[in-house]
Amino acid sequence: MGFELIVTNGTIVTASEVLSPGIEIGVKNGKISCLGMFLPRSDNTLVVDARGGYITPGGVDSHVHFAQDNSPTGDNFTTGSRSSIAGGTTTVIAFASQKKTETTVIRCVEEYHTRAKDQSYCDYGFHLILSNPTPQIMATEMPLLIEQGITSVKLYMTYEPLKLGDAQLLDVLMSARTLGFTTMVHAENSDIISLISTRLEASGHTAPYFHAISRPQIAENEATYRIISLAELTDVPILIVHMSSEIAMKHVRKAQTRMLPIHAETCPQYLFLLSERLKATHGDAFEGAKCVCSPPLRHDPKDLEAMWTGIANGTFTVVSSDHAPSTYGHSGGKKLGLKGDVMRYRDIPNGVPGVETRLPLLFSYAGREKDSRLSLQRFVQLTSSDPAKLYGLEGMKGSIAVGHDADIVIWYNEKELKDGVTIRQSELHHGVDYTPFEGMRVKNWPRLTFLRGKKVWDRDNGGVVGDVLDGKFLKRGKGKIVVGRTGGEVKGMLAGERNYWC
Ligand code: URP
Numbered sequence: 369m370g371f372e373l374i375v376t377n378g379t380i381v382t383a384s385e386v387l388s389p390g391i392e393i394g395v396k397n398g399k400i401s402c403l404g405m406f407l408p409r410s411d412n413t414l415v416v417d418a419r420g421g422y423i424t425p426g427g428v429d430s431h432v433h434f435a436q437d438n439s440p441t442g443d444n445f446t447t448g449s450r451s452s453i454a455g456g457t458t459t460v461i462a463f464a465s466q467k468k469t470e471t472t473v474i475r476c477v478e479e480y481h482t483r484a485k486d487q488s489y490c491d492y493g494f495h496l497i498l499s500n501p502t503p504q505i506m507a508t509e510m511p512l513l514i515e516q517g518i519t520s521v522k523l524y525m526t527y528e529p530l531k532l533g534d535a536q537l538l539d540v541l542m543s544a545r546t547l548g549f550t551t552m553v554h555a556e557n558s559d560i561i562s563l564i565s566t567r568l569e570a571s572g573h574t575a576p577y578f579h580a581i582s583r584p585q586i587a588e589n590e591a592t593y594r595i596i597s598l599a600e601l602t603d604v605p606i607l608i609v610h611m612s613s614e615i616a617m618k619h620v621r622k623a624q625t626r627m628l629p630i631h632a633e634t635c636p637q638y639l640f641l642l643s644e645r646l647k648a649t650h651g652d653a654f655e656g657a658k659c660v661c662s663p664p665l666r667h668d669p670k671d672l673e674a675m676w677t678g679i680a681n682g683t684f685t686v687v688s689s690d691h692a693p694s695t696y697g698h699s700g701g702k703k704l705g706l707k708g709d710v711m712r713y714r715d716i717p718n719g720v721p722g723v724e725t726r727l728p729l730l731f732s733y734a735g736r737e738k739d740s741r742l743s744l745q746r747f748v749q750l751t752s753s754d755p756a757k758l759y760g761l762e763g764m765k766g767s768i769a770v771g772h773d774a775d776i777v778i779w780y781n782e783k784e785l786k787d788g789v790t791i792r793q794s795e796l797h798h799g800v801d802y803t804p805f806e807g808m809r810v811k812n813w814p815r816l817t818f819l820r821g822k823k824v825w826d827r828d829n830g831g832v833v834g835d836v837l838d839g840k841f842l843k844r845g846k847g848k849i850v851v852g853r854t855g856g857e858v859k860g861m862l863a864g865e866r867n868y869w870c
């Protein structure tokens with residue numbers, strides 16, 4: 369049997385190479401089975417012409433919130449995954465969220481499976497949000513979940529319904545040490561935020577902009593340093609999610625310089641948007657609610673610059689979207705924060721949409737042009753190959769390499785799209801009613817997206833051409849260390865040096 373699909377006439381980019389333009393991709397049974405020149409065609413081969421554009425691996429967005437209880441007006445799997453493929457992301461890792469009152473996580477994960485099964489245009493996995501990590505769960509349920517392919521957890525240091533104290537954080541890190549799951553941490557100091565919020569509220573400062581005032585960088589800096597310290601003590605790798613602060617990022621950088629496996633993530637909102645977006649605009653006093661996320665957008669263009677430095681110098685392992693939107697204009701209050709006539713930032717659900725715009729925004733700055741900020745290879749590392757490695761999808765997702773799933777994005781030839789694309793809510797595919805990136809111009813956009821060899825997005829001919837039955841649950845393996853020491857499973861590596869754990 370010949371190839372079912374051959375992609376020709378493009379420039380393939382991987383995490384390490386930009387291949388020469390003549391190289392074709394041959395696909396069999398949904399997998400990349402050959403990279404080479406002049407691949408043989410049969411009658412059954414679909415030949416796709418990349419028309420001189422770049423070809424990158426399907427995006428892996430390792431931080432999206434779909435169908436979570438706490439965002440009832442946000443995206444479900446159907447709308448969220450539709451938006452994903454339209455922006456070139458073929459794999460998402462969403463969250464199954466344990467409530468503090470729940471004493472099991474198995475049933476919780478089963479519930480999230482029912483929310484996703486046969487309802488996803490792209491492949492998906494789950495991280496587990498642990499808000500009540502009982503000894504019983506850690507000893508008996510976590511090993512079962514790892515067998516089921518759920519090999520990562522997210523811990524919160526803030527948000528009353530989710531947050532863990534240091535003793536609980538340490539307990540989970542000690543389990544990670546034994547079981548080898550990957551630990552993500554939302555690092556903000558909860559007590560700092562409460563103190564400021566109480567005082568702001570007492571003086572009537574409750575408009576959306578005060579969300580940013582209530583969560584200063586020092587809250588992120590302190591919590592980041594603390595979780596790095598706990599991870600060093602217990603000798604386990606962690607990933608600090610959605611970083612926005614330069615000092616916090618420098619804590620990560622210093623830890624990495626000491627070869628500690630401390631990974632970090634940032635998101636497009638912390639590369640492009642400032643807290644002025646939380647102020648009233650267009651005569652709508654509440655419009656700032658659209659840009660409420662945590663950590664908040666920061667005040668100074670230098671803060672954005674700092675995050676770009678972390679992109680370029682290797683501090684960040686992952687750029688995710690943290691797609692966590694709520695509908696703005698639904699009944700009952702704009703993004704839920706409007707009680708009568710009073711705007712209360714504390715009631716605004718946190719999070720912005722971004723799964724569809726993540727790749728185009730970052731790709732606009734990848735390459736060798738004057739305004740480029742990262743190489744094409746680094747673009748692939750951050751958006752696809754490194755999240756795949758860190759979360760146990762290596763060999764399957766995140767590269768254009770033989771044996772990998774044929775998840776392929778074909779971009780426009782730059783000459784075809786001279787003026788780029790202006791981001792417009794009306795052209796996006798998520799279920800919510802706004803984008804914080806409205807009006808921004810990007811240089812390029814995925815023209816075609818393939819999921820395991822099947823065309824699921826064709827921007828010029830039908831748009832979303834995939835189906836909700838296309839997406840499969842991904843049983844993930846254990847993650848691999850990407851920074852710190854090279855190689856190895858995500859699991860303590862200093863064990864021999866720490867005799868007090870024996
Ligand atoms: O504001 C944000 N990031 N909301 C989503 C939940 C989270 O903490 O990731």
Ligand code: ZN
Pocket residue numbers: 465466467470475476477479
């Ligand atoms: Zn649950």
Ligand code: ZN
Pocket residue numbers: 554609610662
């Ligand atoms: Zn978070």
Ligand code: ZN
Pocket residue numbers: 431433690691692
């Ligand atoms: Zn999040």
